[in-house]
Amino acid sequence: MPRAIISPSVLASDFGNLTAECKRMIKGGAEWLHMDVMDGHFVPNITMGAPILSCVSKGVPGIFMDCHMMVAEPEKWVDDIADAGGALYCFHIEATNDPVPLIKKIHKRNMKAGVAISPDTPSTAITDEIAEAADMLLINVYFSLETYTGRGGQKFLDRCVPKVAELRARFPEKDIEVDGGVGPKTISVCAEAGSNVIVAGTAIFNAEDPEAVIATLKSTVDAAQAKQNRL
Ligand SMILES: O=C(CO)[C@@H](O)[C@H](O)COP(=O)(O)O
Numbered sequence: 001m002p003r004a005i006i007s008p009s010v011l012a013s014d015f016g017n018l019t020a021e022c023k024r025m026i027k028g029g030a031e032w033l034h035m036d037v038m039d040g041h042f043v044p045n046i047t048m049g050a051p052i053l054s055c056v057s058k059g060v061p062g063i064f065m066d067c068h069m070m071v072a073e074p075e076k077w078v079d080d081i082a083d084a085g086g087a088l089y090c091f092h093i094e095a096t097n098d099p100v101p102l103i104k105k106i107h108k109r110n111m112k113a114g115v116a117i118s119p120d121t122p123s124t125a126i127t128d129e130i131a132e133a134a135d136m137l138l139i140n141v142y143f144s145l146e147t148y149t150g151r152g153g154q155k156f157l158d159r160c161v162p163k164v165a166e167l168r169a170r171f172p173e174k175d176i177e178v179d180g181g182v183g184p185k186t187i188s189v190c191a192e193a194g195s196n197v198i199v200a201g202t203a204i205f206n207a208e209d210p211e212a213v214i215a216t217l218k219s220t221v222d223a224a225q226a227k228q229n230r231l
Helices: 015-027 050-059 074-083 099-108 128-133 158-170 187-193 210-230
Strands: 005-008 033-038 065-070 088-092 112-117 136-140 175-179 197-200
Touching (some): 005 210, 015 050, 015 210, 065 074, 065 112, 065 197, 074 099, 088 136, 099 112, 112 128, 112 175, 128 158, 136 158, 187 210, 197 210
Parallel strands (some): 005 197, 033 065, 088 112, 175 197
16 A cells, blocks of 8 residues: 655645745655645635745745645646646546546646545546546545535545545555545544545644644554554
């Protein structure tokens, strides 16, 4: 199974000091930073786009920007995000009719490609063909287009966890990311279901000791994987 990676969601950061906030997370043990790009169309909220990501990548050399594109036209932003220094471009399957050509376009710009599903989308929407072309699969475990509106600090949805298990059973070697309401209280079920890339916003940024939270999330995934390997 692929190794544990923690990707703090900057949605919970102090946006006025985004570069410093990213550095703080890397110092605390985060390997990736989850950049929540929202366009006000796919979700009602608006956050940031390529100009801000570009400043962050210049200010934090070597940063791995895990860009979660909550946008209505994911085809439109590939070049801008690549030019801004994005390392992974994760689009929503609900926002495109042509996921495989889009994955190829992302790869052509030397970014990893991720495919995300919202809570009301079944995991089977990620067909074998799509998953095999992609590098990472993202399961939003709280956010829904209708009600949760792309905001941080929402309630974790247990009902999404079986989707993680279903995808892990089909794709043992793929990075599988969970996002939304994940923290020390909810990580165990995600890790046991097979996710290895963990996004957490409020649980890390609002913690008194973010480093300890990052370490807890990582060690929980490591322990779940070790248990799996013993079975
Ligand atoms: O994609 C999103 C928001 O839509 C997430 O990345 C959240 O920002 C995660 O925040 P927490 O629920 O962990 O606070």
